[in-house]
Amino acid sequence: MQNKQVLINSLPEGKLEESNYKLVESDMPQVKTDEVLVKTLSFAITAGTRAGLQGSASYAGAPKTGIVMNCTGIGEIIESNDSNFPVGRNVLTQTGWQEYSIQKPESLTLLREAIDPSLYLGPLGINGLTAYFGLLDVGQPQPGETVMISAAAGSVGHMVGQIAKIQGCNVVGVCGSDEKCKRLIEDLGFDAAVNYKDANFRQNLKEATPKGVDVYFDNTGGMILGSALFRLNSGGRIACCGVVSQYDTSTPEPGPKGIPGLLVNKSIRMQGFLVFDYAERYEEATDNLIGWIESGKLKVLTDELDGLDQAPQGFVDLLAGGNIGTRIVNIK
Amino acid sequence: MQNKQVLINSLPEGKLEESNYKLVESDMPQVKTDEVLVKTLSFAITAGTRAGLQGSASYAGAPKTGIVMNCTGIGEIIESNDSNFPVGRNVLTQTGWQEYSIQKPESLTLLREAIDPSLYLGPLGINGLTAYFGLLDVGQPQPGETVMISAAAGSVGHMVGQIAKIQGCNVVGVCGSDEKCKRLIEDLGFDAAVNYKDANFRQNLKEATPKGVDVYFDNTGGMILGSALFRLNSGGRIACCGVVSQYDTSTPEPGPKGIPGLLVNKSIRMQGFLVFDYAERYEEATDNLIGWIESGKLKVLTDELDGLDQAPQGFVDLLAGGNIGTRIVNIK
Numbered sequence: 001m002q003n004k005q006v007l008i009n010s011l012p013e014g015k016l017e018e019s020n021y022k023l024v025e026s027d028m029p030q031v032k033t034d035e036v037l038v039k040t041l042s043f044a045i046t047a048g049t050r051a052g053l054q055g056s057a058s059y060a061g062a063p064k065t066g067i068v069m070n071c072t073g074i075g076e077i078i079e080s081n082d083s084n085f086p087v088g089r090n091v092l093t094q095t096g097w098q099e100y101s102i103q104k105p106e107s108l109t110l111l112r113e114a115i116d117p118s119l120y121l122g123p124l125g126i127n128g129l130t131a132y133f134g135l136l137d138v139g140q141p142q143p144g145e146t147v148m149i150s151a152a153a154g155s156v157g158h159m160v161g162q163i164a165k166i167q168g169c170n171v172v173g174v175c176g177s178d179e180k181c182k183r184l185i186e187d188l189g190f191d192a193a194v195n196y197k198d199a200n201f202r203q204n205l206k207e208a209t210p211k212g213v214d215v216y217f218d219n220t221g222g223m224i225l226g227s228a229l230f231r232l233n234s235g236g237r238i239a240c241c242g243v244v245s246q247y248d249t250s251t252p253e254p255g256p257k258g259i260p261g262l263l264v265n266k267s268i269r270m271q272g273f274l275v276f277d278y279a280e281r282y283e284e285a286t287d288n289l290i291g292w293i294e295s296g297k298l299k300v301l302t303d304e305l306d307g308l309d310q311a312p313q314g315f316v317d318l319l320a321g322g323n324i325g326t327r328i329v330n331i332k
Numbered sequence: 333m334q335n336k337q338v339l340i341n342s343l344p345e346g347k348l349e350e351s352n353y354k355l356v357e358s359d360m361p362q363v364k365t366d367e368v369l370v371k372t373l374s375f376a377i378t379a380g381t382r383a384g385l386q387g388s389a390s391y392a393g394a395p396k397t398g399i400v401m402n403c404t405g406i407g408e409i410i411e412s413n414d415s416n417f418p419v420g421r422n423v424l425t426q427t428g429w430q431e432y433s434i435q436k437p438e439s440l441t442l443l444r445e446a447i448d449p450s451l452y453l454g455p456l457g458i459n460g461l462t463a464y465f466g467l468l469d470v471g472q473p474q475p476g477e478t479v480m481i482s483a484a485a486g487s488v489g490h491m492v493g494q495i496a497k498i499q500g501c502n503v504v505g506v507c508g509s510d511e512k513c514k515r516l517i518e519d520l521g522f523d524a525a526v527n528y529k530d531a532n533f534r535q536n537l538k539e540a541t542p543k544g545v546d547v548y549f550d551n552t553g554g555m556i557l558g559s560a561l562f563r564l565n566s567g568g569r570i571a572c573c574g575v576v577s578q579y580d581t582s583t584p585e586p587g588p589k590g591i592p593g594l595l596v597n598k599s600i601r602m603q604g605f606l607v608f609d610y611a612e613r614y615e616e617a618t619d620n621l622i623g624w625i626e627s628g629k630l631k632v633l634t635d636e637l638d639g640l641d642q643a644p645q646g647f648v649d650l651l652a653g654g655n656i657g658t659r660i661v662n663i664k
Contacts (some may be wrong), residue, residue: 051593221592240592255587260553260572261383263604270602272595 001028004308006097008065011053015248016319020053021069021097021312029102036080036103040095043073044121045315045327046155047219050247068096069311072126074117075101085110092120097311099331115290122300122326123159123289126275130241131159132285133278136167138239138271139215143168146211148228151219151244152193153180153301155326160217161190162298169215172208174224176321183324188299202227212236220245226256232268240272248319301325307332333360336640338429340397343385347580348651352385353401353429353644361434368412368435372427375405376453377647377659378487379551382579400428401643404458406449407433417442424452429643431663447622454632454658455491455621458607462573463491464617465610468499470571470603471547475500478543480560483551483576484525485512485633487658492549493522494630501547504540506556508653515656520631528556537563544568552577558588564600572604580651633657639664 002025009022031037049070053063073095077087082105085091092109095101111117115124122128134156141147147164151157152173161184164171173184173193181193192208194201205227212233218225222245228238246252263270278285292298303323305314311329318327334357341354363369381402385395405427409419414437417423424441427433443449447456454460466488473479479496483489484505493516496503505516505525513525524540526533537559544565550557554577560570578584595602610617624630635655637646643661650659 218592225592238592240595242596243593246593252589252593254585254589255591257584257586259587259591260550260557260570260602260604261575261578261584263572263602264574264606265383266604267606267609268604270592270595270604272592272598272600274596274599277599 002026003028003098003100005068005099006308006311008053008063008067008069010065011063012248012250014250016050016053016316018312018316023309028100031079031081031102034081034105036082036085036091036105036108037078038075038091038093038095038101038103038108039078040073040075040099040101040331041090042118042121042328042330043071043095043097043311044125044127044155045071045311045318045329046127047151047244047247047319048242050315050319051243054247054250054252068098070094070096072121074111074120090117092125097308097329099308118302118328119293119300121328122155122302123293123298124286127155127326128159128289129278129282129285130275131156131163132289133275133281134239134241134273135160135163135215135217137278138273139217139237141167141169141215144170145214146170146172146209147215147217148172148174148205148209148213148231149217149219150174150196150224150228151242152184152190153324154219154244156241157217157219158184158188158301158325159298162188163292164215165189166292166297170211172205172213174205180324183301187301196224202230205231215239217241222246222253222256226258229256229258229262229268232262232266234266234268236266236268238268238270240270244319303327305329334358335360335430335432337400337431338640338643340385340395340399340401342397343395344580344582346582348382348385348648350644350648355641360432363411363413363434366413366437368414368417368423368437368440369410370407370423370425370427370433370435370440371410372405372407372431372433372663373422374450374453374660374662375403375427375429375643376457376459376487377403377643377650377661378459379483379576379579379651380574382647382651383575386579386582386584400430402426402428404453406443406452422449424457429640429661431640450634450660451625451632453660454487454634455625455630456618459487459658460491460621461610461614461617462607463488463495464621465607465613466571466573466605467492467495467547467549469610470605471549471569473499473501473547476502477546478502478504478541479547479549480504480506480537480541480545480563481549481551482506482528482556482560483574484516484522485656486551486576488573489549489551490516490520490633490657491630494520495624496547497521498624498629502543504537504545506537512656515633519633534559534562547571549573554578554585554588558590561588561590561594561600564594564598566598566600568598568600570600570602572602576651635659637661
């Protein structure tokens with residue numbers, strides 16, 4: 001038996017390309033004392049992992065080649081030396097882009113058995129928890145306030161908007177196509193959506209936010225952040241979740257002109273966060289998210305690909321804005 | 333009797349020049365019902381008012397010419413139609429650069445009679461209150477943490493550093509000359525000070541902050557903010573107080589490269605504020621500041637000029653970094 005893996009073959013110069021990855025077959029890993037062997041069922045492709053391939057080190061550490069591409073996935077335990085993680089149970093873990101992985105117990109989260117496992121790659125996984133804590137704890141939206149979200153059709157953004165609606169907010173999404181705008185409004189109940197690729201983006205954003213913006217959930221940085229700064233009201237809050245506009249390049253842009261001047265003039269709070277900061281409260285969030293899904297208030301958008309070999313092109317396409325919702329790769 | 337005034341003669345293109353102002357004599361203003369006539373004793377020149385002369389509107393509104401230059405000052409009531417503000421009492425108000433001004437009662441703060449009035453232009457005025465709330469409420473320093481301050485020898489900065497020392501912090505100032513660095517350490521008890529004009533600034537800052545930076549009190553924006561972002565620890569806070577590096581120009585720079593990427597990776601909170609946000613708590617702050625001054629823990633640095641006609645050149649020089657502490661103009 002062999003283990004199929006996708007390795008980082010080279011670090012991207014400029015935009016990521018499929019050729020930055022390499023599909024290999026290697027020997028099956030051997031399980032040691034206290035370790036667990038996990039067979040990957042599915043994994044999520046998320047924009048944030050692109051930052052780990054940039055020249056400067058991110059929170060994930062300095063980029064390396066020759067290693068398996070990292071990602072969050074779900075898998076089945078097929079061999080175990082830890083009685084808390086029995087064979088047959090499904091887990092959420094950093095599977096990487098590969099069929100089999102060796103895991104330490106502390107890196108595994110057992111999936112609740114009554115719940116569709118695929119939800120753990122979307123609303124109950126890193127993406128959903130990021131949306132939950134970033135909006136509610138960092139953004140602190142109040143009923144009636146206007147919440148603006150960039151990459152609003154993405155894996156995090158589409159959930160942020162719905163959670164903001166549940167809080168009684170007016171919700172405006174920014175995304176990269178008219179088709180995505182339509183789905184945000186018609187399928188997910190956003191109040192408005194604006195295509196940032198439109199030549200009249202700034203004017204359209206202004207019209208979509210007649211009362212200004214109270215909370216801006218920023219997945220992109222760059223030009224959209226710059227535009228949001230001008231729409232933010234005094235006392236506004238920016239939850240800095242990601243910088244997708246600056247990931248797929250070797251030469252990130254400078255920050256927007258209004259930093260820090262507009263922050264001062266409008267008493268704006270801009271706060272970066274990592275979902276891991278909230279690890280102690282994952283259970284609370286998961287309970288709320290399950291409740292919202294079961295009551296139909298939170299709809300889950302996924303976008304599925306089949307086969308490990310689809311991952312590299314699926315990631316290139318995602319960085320170009322080709323997906324709606326959470327992009328998931330299923331492995332047979 | 334005539335009123336001497338300094339008017340904004342033209343808006344600066346590029347750096348501010350003395351010729352952007354004009355000294356005029358005008359008729360004495362007439363006091364109407366409910367108004368008060370104030371004779372200016374002294375006023376403070378502060379970098380923030382430069383923002384009001386820039387092309388885009390600041391919190392102070394769009395820039396205009398032909399009006400008296402704005403500033404905070406202290407004065408004596410010499411005619412009054414409001415019994416709460418009797419003739420002979422001293423007040424803090426927006427005197428402007430002029431000898432006499434008409435004021436509405438709601439814009440006046442009576443000075444406590446036992447206190448040296450000049451303290452109201454420094455520690456007990458806008459500068460001191462800004463230092464107090466910006467550091468304690470926005471920055472939230474904890475004992476043992478490292479606090480970094482830009483424009484550390486300025487009217488706000490030199491008080492921030494001393495208040496941080498009172499909180500038990502390690503305090504590192506950034507300023508524009510070796511002479512200022514020396515005074516911050518020797519006269520005010522800063523733990524370290526770094527000259528940003530030194531070619532080795534980034535390396536010197538690194539050596540002055542061996543445990544990183546927990547709170548950065550930003551008076552400058554620009555390159556120093558960019559350098560601070562790299563020294564900030566996870567969970568760090570930036571109190572955005574002013575943008576002095578970008579005031580004296582018609583073409584403000586873009587924001588630092590690490591915005592918002594480094595905010596995300598290090599869960600940094602960056603918060604703009606205006607002292608007016610804390611108006612309800614001025615009494616509390618004033619009590620604490622007086623206590624620290626009386627006990628010798630808070631030293632006041634002022635830098636005095638004599639005569640209204642000194643104000644324009646005094647402001648040009650201040651923007652070039654020529655002052656230490658609060659620059660005050662006394663009027664005979």
